[in-house]
Amino acid sequence: MAVRVTMADVARAAGVSTATVSYVLSGKRAVAGGTRKAVEAAIAELGFTVNTAARSLRTGRSSIVALVVPDLANPFYAQLAASLREELRPLGLHVMVCDTKADRDEERAYLREAVQQRFAGVVITPFRLTAKDFLLLSEAGIPAVVSADLPFGETDLVTPDARAAMRAALTEVTGAGRRRIAMIAGPRDATGGDPRLELLRALAVQFGLSLPGRLVVRGEHTREAGAAGFAHLMGVKHRPDAVFCANDAVAIGAMDKAEELGVGIPGDVALIGHDDASFASLVRPRLTTVRYSAVDVGRAAARLLVERLDGRVTRRTVRVKAEFVPRETV
Amino acid sequence: MAVRVTMADVARAAGVSTATVSYVLSGKRAVAGGTRKAVEAAIAELGFTVNTAARSLRTGRSSIVALVVPDLANPFYAQLAASLREELRPLGLHVMVCDTKADRDEERAYLREAVQQRFAGVVITPFRLTAKDFLLLSEAGIPAVVSADLPFGETDLVTPDARAAMRAALTEVTGAGRRRIAMIAGPRDATGGDPRLELLRALAVQFGLSLPGRLVVRGEHTREAGAAGFAHLMGVKHRPDAVFCANDAVAIGAMDKAEELGVGIPGDVALIGHDDASFASLVRPRLTTVRYSAVDVGRAAARLLVERLDGRVTRRTVRVKAEFVPRETV
C-alpha cells in the first residue's frame, strides 16, 4: 500500500534522467522518438502519476481554479460549474466549486483559501464582497474573473446585458394592460446594490411607469424570500398586477404564496423570473423569465481566465446577452 | 504583485526558527506563550498564509477530499456536497466536487486525479465503476467512502435502507386498488444493477403483485429518460396504473409526458419518485416520493472518512433510512 512511484523511478526504469521524463510529460522540450517511447512505456509499466503538490511547489501555481458561487443548489450555478469545467478541462485545469451561501465570511474564506492553495485562478459571483477583499488575490498574483455588473479592482468581468430582454418583458406586461409593476429584489446589503432592480427602474420610466418604494421588497435569492416578498406585496394597497423577481427561485416562492393566497397567476398578477433555471419550465403555469445563460457565462469566464494565464494584463469585460422567455405567467 | 510571504519571513520577523512557526501553526509541540504571541503577531503583520503545496509535498497528503457524483444539477447531490463540506470544514478538510455525468471514463479520470493530487480521501457515488477501478486508490493509500448499495473492495459504505419506505409506498398504491405496477429504472449497465428495482421486485411479491419485464423500462437518471420511459409504458397493452421511478428527475420527466399525452396523474396512473429532490414539491400535483436524505448521507460519509484518516483499517457500513413522503401523485 501507498506504493508511490516517483519520476526518479520512471527515469531509472527508462534509463534516462528525470528531466527527460518531465519533458516527455510537459512537451516543453523536444524528445527523441525512441526516448519518448521508453519513457512512456516505463510510465505505463509502473503506473506513475505526477505528484501535483511537488509540481505546484516548484511552479508556484496549482492547476485548480476555484468557482465561488452563492448557492450551488441553484441549478444556474450547477450549470455554470459544468460549463466552466468543460472549457477548462482540455487545458489541464481543474475546477473546485465553492458554495458560500451568500455569506460574506464564507466568500472571504474562499479567497483566502485560493491564496493559500496558490490556485491558478478564481471565478466568482460575489454577493457581499467589496473591491478591498480582492486585494488578497491581486497581491498573490492570482487572476480573478467576476460574474457581476461591475468589476472589482483589476478583475476581469463577465456581465449580463439584460436591457433588451427586460424591455421585451415590459412590452409584454404593459401590452396586457398592466400598469402597477413591483419587484421582489435582492438584499439591500448585496455588493453593488441590485442591478436587476436598477435596470427595471430605468426602463419603467421609459414605459411611463413608476416603481414606487412600497412596491419594491427585498430579500435573499431564495424561494422562501420570494414567498415572503409576495405576501407583503399582496398586502399593500393598490397592489401590483405584475411582479418582477430577482431570480427564478424567488419567483417560484412567489408562486407558492400566490397559490396559498388564492391569487391567480397570471390572471391577477403577472410574474417574471430571472435566469431561466431548470425549474422555471417545471412549475405550472410555466414561468415567464429572462434567460441568462450559465453556459455562456462559463465559457466567457474560462476564456478570460485563460487569457490572463497567458499573460494579458489589462482588464477585460465580456457582455453576455440575456433573452426574454415568454411562457405562461404574464 | 506576487509578493509571497514564506514561513522563513515570519520566522525572521518574529526572531525564531521556521520550526517554531510551524509548531505554532500546527500545535504539535508546546510553544512558550511569549514566543507564540510574537509569531502570531508576525503572521498577522505580514499576512502570511501557509503554502499548501509545500505542506502536501512534505506530508504526502493534501487537505482536499473529492466528492464524485453523477450529476451536480440534481439538487440531491448539491445538498450532499453542502452537507459533506459542512462536516469536513471544521477539520481543515476541503471538498472538491466532481461531476462525472454518469460517464465511466470521467469517473475513472477523477479517481486518477485523486491519486495524482494525493487527496486526503474520496467520497463517491459510483455509477459505472467496478471494484477494480478502486485499486488505484487503495494502492495509493487514499481512503474511499462509497455511497451505494454494495461496497467496492475495501471501501467504506453509506447505503440506503429503503425497505420500510418502499413498503409504505406499496401499501398506499395497492390500498388505492392499483395492481399493475411498473418501473422506470436506471440503466442496465450501471454498477451493481439497480437496487431500487431489485427492492421493488422483492416487495412486489410480498404484496402479491408481479413486475413483468415489459413493465420495466430502463434509462438514465434524467428528466428526458423519464419522459421516454413513461411514453413507452403508456404504449404497452394492459398499461400500468402505478409507476415507480429511479429518482425524482425521472418522475418529473414522466409527468411532463403524462401531461402531453393527456394521462391523468394520479387519476389514471400513480407516480412515485425517489430522493425527494427539492423540485419534488414544486411540480403540480406534488410528487409522492421516497426521501433519501442527502444531508444524512453527507454526515455519515464524513464520519467514516474521518475515522479512516484517524487510522481505522476495517471496513464499515452505515445505513441511512429512507422515508415515504406521501404527496399528491398516488
Added chain:
DNA sequence: CTGAAAGCGCTAACAA
C-alpha cells in the same frame, strides 16, 4: 522550550 537541517518530487536553467 527551541533550532538546524534534511528532504518531500518536481521543473527549468545551465551545461554538455
Added chain:
DNA sequence: TTGTTAGCGCTTTCAG
C-alpha cells in the same frame, strides 16, 4: 538531444 542540479516552502527528526 539529453543530463545535472538547485531549490520551491514546508514538516519533523535530532540535537541542544
